[in-house]
Amino acid sequence: MMRTRPLKVALLGCGVVGTEVARIMTTHADDLAARIGAPLELAGIAVRRPGKVREGIDPGLVTTDATALVKRGDIDVVVEVIGGIEPARTLIATAFEHGASVVSANKALLAEDGATLNEAAERHGRDLYFEAAVAGAIPLVRPLRESLAGDHVQRVLGIVNGTTNFILDRMDTSGAGYSEALDEATALGYAEADPTADVEGFDAAAKASILAGIAFHTRVRLDDVHREGITEVTSADLASAKRMGCTVKLLAICERAADGKSVTARVHPAMIPLSHPLASVREAYNAVFVEAEAAGQLMFYGPGAGGAPTASAVLGDLVAVCRNRLAGARGPGESVYARLPVSPMGDVVTRYHISLDVADKPGVLAQVATVFAEHGVSIDTVRQKGKDGEASLVVVTHRAFDAALSGTVEALRGLDTVRGVASIMRVEGE
Numbered sequence: 014m015m016r017t018r019p020l021k022v023a024l025l026g027c028g029v030v031g032t033e034v035a036r037i038m039t040t041h042a043d044d045l046a047a048r049i050g051a052p053l054e055l056a057g058i059a060v061r062r063p064g065k066v067r068e069g070i071d072p073g074l075v076t077t078d079a080t081a082l083v084k085r086g087d088i089d090v091v092v093e094v095i096g097g098i099e100p101a102r103t104l105i106a107t108a109f110e111h112g113a114s115v116v117s118a119n120k121a122l123l124a125e126d127g128a129t130l131n132e133a134a135e136r137h138g139r140d141l142y143f144e145a146a147v148a149g150a151i152p153l154v155r156p157l158r159e160s161l162a163g164d165h166v167q168r169v170l171g172i173v174n175g176t177t178n179f180i181l182d183r184m185d186t187s188g189a190g191y192s193e194a195l196d197e198a199t200a201l202g203y204a205e206a207d208p209t210a211d212v213e214g215f216d217a218a219a220k221a222s223i224l225a226g227i228a229f230h231t232r233v234r235l236d237d238v239h240r241e242g243i244t245e246v247t248s249a250d251l252a253s254a255k256r257m258g259c260t261v262k263l264l265a266i267c268e269r270a271a272d273g274k275s276v277t278a279r280v281h282p283a284m285i286p287l288s289h290p291l292a293s294v295r296e297a298y299n300a301v302f303v304e305a306e307a308a309g310q311l312m313f314y315g316p317g318a319g320g321a322p323t324a325s326a327v328l329g330d331l332v333a334v335c336r337n338r339l340a341g342a343r344g345p346g347e348s349v350y351a352r353l354p355v356s357p358m359g360d361v362v363t364r365y366h367i368s369l370d371v372a373d374k375p376g377v378l379a380q381v382a383t384v385f386a387e388h389g390v391s392i393d394t395v396r397q398k399g400k401d402g403e404a405s406l407v408v409v410t411h412r413a414f415d416a417a418l419s420g421t422v423e424a425l426r427g428l429d430t431v432r433g434v435a436s437i438m439r440v441e442g443e
């Protein structure tokens with residue numbers, strides 16, 4: 014039966030995502046009311062620039078005083094789409110104190126201080142939902158938290174940043190330059206307010222920390238996630254990957270150790286075979302594999318960024334949180350009972366593609382091979398191309414510990430015959 018008294022929603026931020034949230038709330042008001050069992054009322058919109066023309070938005074709802082809005086006391090749900098740490102963190106905490114539940118798309122904040130916010134939600138008997146924070150429109154948080162709650166997740170691996178996927182895709186397929194591709198991704202609303210978060214891997218690392226936490230029932234802090242971005246990926250790397258039948262993607266990989274007693278979480282560019290499903294993920298799309306003991310391998314795919322796709326996830330959360338409120342219930346909160354230790358990157362085992370500039374003279378190859386052998390890193394293939402007394406040497410290894418590979422590279426840098434290490438890239442998905 015439909016309740017006539019509306020549930021009141023406060024929207025914090027009216028940028029790329031907020032605008033779409035307001036639009037869908039208005040255009041689909043009747044459907045949303047029917048699905049929730051009560052109408053939704055957009056009770057206020059906190060913005061930074063009140064004078065800006067916002068099509069379809071009642072100027073009477075707009076305020077620059079976000080704090081007053083969340084303190085009103087009659088707000089049922091606060092939707093936070095401002096981004097960043099402050100004032101978002103204080104506004105969410107204040108919302109809980111004043112009785113509201115919260116829907117947020119803010120992965121940076123959840124990775125930085127999710128524990129405090131989840132505890133505040135719990136203390137006040139309210140919900141904190143954040144499906145939009147990981148992989149945009151793709152349902153991933155709720156499937157991991159709810160659908161797979163009876164299984165045992167072993168591994169989560171995928172592309173979780175739309176901007177970097179867009180840039181790598183453009184560089185690979187149309188030969189576009191890095192800056193040009195980044196500008197395009199920004200114009201399309203994919204990039205963060207400060208795109209450094211995307212290209213340096215901070216955004217993907219935040220998502221990896223959230224995913225690992227949910228998948229392994231363990232708190233995985235942002236600092237626990239090994240992070241490398243795409244700023245050092247060159248067109249030479251992409252060409253080299255192509256020669257190997259691979260492409261380059263920025264991957265987030267969260268794994269449980271074979272003995273199940275620890276976990277690792279990492280974000281870095283990696284070469285993957287063109288035959289792997291992740292290789293065909295284009296533009297700002299995301300795709301995530303979840304491997305669980307009983308379910309086997311599941312793949313989640315869809316738009317990982319952009320205003321409307323992200324708003325879809327926000328609205329899904331809004332409906333769920335409103336249903337919970339009407340039922341006088343809470344959805345599942347944070348689950349960190351397993352408390353597994355997070356191992357360092359050195360414990361990760363994978364394959365590597367190393368590109369070296371060396372002197373082109375007898376014995377160099379043997380010297381290089383000896384360094385690999387001394388560090389227990391077994392070589393799979395070597396390709397050498399010489400020119401004018403110098404050569405470029407590409408070594409692909411078998412699986413080895415990351416710590417052993419780091420030791421190998423350090424020793425290689427110390428050889429007189431090695432002029433430089435042009436690139437080191439992990440090889441995944443084989």
Ligand SMILES: NC(=O)C1=CN([C@@H]2O[C@H](COP(=O)(O)OP(=O)(O)OC[C@H]3O[C@@H](n4cnc5c(N)ncnc54)[C@H](O)[C@@H]3O)[C@@H](O)[C@H]2O)C=CC1
Pocket residue numbers: 025026027028029030031059060061062077079093094095096097100118119120121145146149202203204205206317318319320323
């Ligand atoms: N754009 C995307 O594709 C996705 C974004 N997200 C997340 O959604 C959130 C919002 O992202 P976007 O909409 O893209 O960013 P945006 O920068 O377009 O929008 C944020 C808005 O908040 C406003 N704002 C800043 N401080 C404020 C304050 N104190 N009070 C009121 N308004 C304030 C800004 O003026 C801006 O209009 C971020 O946490 C982002 O990480 C998540 C998934 C995808």
Ligand SMILES: N[C@@H](CC=O)C(=O)O
Pocket residue numbers: 146148149173174175176177203204205211216317318319
């Ligand atoms: N900047 C992010 C937006 C979605 O989370 C991305 O590019 O993936």
Ligand code: NA
Pocket residue numbers: 144145146147148149150151152153154326
């Ligand atoms: Na999502």
